[in-house]
Amino acid sequence: MHDDLEQRKSQHLDLVQRPEVEPEGSDPLLSCVRFVHRAAPELSLDQIELSAELCGRRLRAPLMIVGMTGGTERAGRINRDLATLAEEAGVAFGVGSMRILLEQPDLLATFAVKPARPPLLASNLGAQQLVQRGTGAALRVMEMLEADAIAIHFNAAQELVQAGGDRDFRGCLDAIGELVARVGADRVIVKETGCGIGPAVLRELAVRGVRTADVSGAGGTSWPRVEQLRARDPQARGLGELLSDWGIPTAACIAAARAASPEMQIVGSGGLRSGLDAAKALALGADVAGFALPLVRAHQQSGIDGARAELAGILGALRAAFLLCGARDTAALRASRRVILDPLRTWIESLAG
Ligand SMILES: Cc1cc2nc3c(=O)[nH]c(=O)nc-3n(C[C@H](O)[C@H](O)[C@H](O)COP(=O)(O)O)c2cc1C
Numbered sequence: 001m002h003d004d005l006e007q008r009k010s011q012h013l014d015l016v017q018r019p020e021v022e023p024e025g026s027d028p029l030l031s032c033v034r035f036v037h038r039a040a041p042e043l044s045l046d047q048i049e050l051s052a053e054l055c056g057r058r059l060r061a062p063l064m065i066v067g068m069t070g071g072t073e074r075a076g077r078i079n080r081d082l083a084t085l086a087e088e089a090g091v092a093f094g095v096g097s098m099r100i101l102l103e104q105p106d107l108l109a110t111f112a113v114k115p116a117r118p119p120l121l122a123s124n125l126g127a128q129q130l131v132q133r134g135t136g137a138a139l140r141v142m143e144m145l146e147a148d149a150i151a152i153h154f155n156a157a158q159e160l161v162q163a164g165g166d167r168d169f170r171g172c173l174d175a176i177g178e179l180v181a182r183v184g185a186d187r188v189i190v191k192e193t194g195c196g197i198g199p200a201v202l203r204e205l206a207v208r209g210v211r212t213a214d215v216s217g218a219g220g221t222s223w224p225r226v227e228q229l230r231a232r233d234p235q236a237r238g239l240g241e242l243l244s245d246w247g248i249p250t251a252a253c254i255a256a257a258r259a260a261s262p263e264m265q266i267v268g269s270g271g272l273r274s275g276l277d278a279a280k281a282l283a284l285g286a287d288v289a290g291f292a293l294p295l296v297r298a299h300q301q302s303g304i305d306g307a308r309a310e311l312a313g314i315l316g317a318l319r320a321a322f323l324l325c326g327a328r329d330t331a332a333l334r335a336s337r338r339v340i341l342d343p344l345r346t347w348i349e350s351l352a353g
Pocket residue numbers: 012013016066067068069095096097124151152153191192193194216219220221269270271272290291292293294296
């Protein structure tokens with residue numbers, strides 16, 4: 001079983017290099033957000049203040065490299081390199097699912113990022129594992145990594161396509177509530193993996209004390225599609241194809257989450273591919289913009305230097321967007337005028353209330 005899990009993680013890293021993992025029909029709808037250009041910004045680029053806070057930690061920029069990998073030597077290199085870049089840029093960093101460590105603690109080195117020390121380091125576990133293994137398992141992986149927080153992920157669509165994946169998704173919300181009560185709200189991030197957390201689930205999480213959510217909406221990496229590409233069984237392949245664009249578009253998730261829960265700290269991820277996308281996520285209400293695929297691809301293509309250049313490009317475009325909107329900081333960007341086009345406008349209206 002462990003070998004299976006290792007092999008699966010390795011296949012995932014290969015498969016996400018393929019263009020089909022971002023299905024054509026799937027769209028985060030960030031292109032429906034149009035900033036209103038300010039011809040006279042009356043700002044200097046170096047006046048722009050990007051700092052942000054997440055889980056009680058100060059970030060130099062409102063970005064997070066969200067959880068992806070671990071469990072193999074190749075994954076270990078990715079984690080160490082991306083965490084190094086997160087430290088350099090002063091942004092948050094998360095490792096991928098640490099489930100394998102519950103059986104094989106000797107694989108810790110493939111998650112550990114020392115000597116890198118990003119301002120916020122998040123461990124990661126599936127919501128179903130939290131139900132099955134209990135709060136103790138979450139505490140164990142947090143301690144092993146010496147993490148500041150733990151990201152608990154939902155991935156029901158992926159599991160349903162995956163051979164031998166989970167089929168029972170009961171009890172996750174209460175298990176998360178118990179975890180928050182045990183470790184504190186500042187140490188728990190609840191995330192999706194590309195299908196989105198809608199406002200109803202967000203409210204149910206808020207009732208259980210959750211204060212930070214990564215909505216990770218549709219429009220970027222599609223995990224039903226990744227599992228479709230792995231599946232041998234024709235029925236699983238068919239389901240993966242059908243669900244490949246399943247989910248709530250990222251832009252709609254962020255706007256709806258902000259409207260549903262003004263106090264929730266929101267990470268907006270899923271299909272963000274530039275600093276301009278990040279600016280749009282922040283304008284819609286995210287506190288931090290999250291990236292997965294662009295950074296792991298850059299790393300796999302050109303190593304740490306490629307990923308460093310990708311992150312620098314994202315930060316440069318983010319600053320440019322702030323300046324061109326005449327916004328000195330995220331609060332000003334959020335307050336600035338923008339145009340919301342359809343179908344995002346309809347999504348936001350339909351999710352409201
Ligand atoms: C290679 C890869 C592996 C991933 N593994 C995990 C994981 O173990 N746990 C998790 O919470 N999310 C995982 N994700 C999901 C991301 O954190 C993110 O929610 C999703 O990919 C959407 O962002 P993107 O469109 O920028 O890739 C993974 C993503 C990628 C690309």
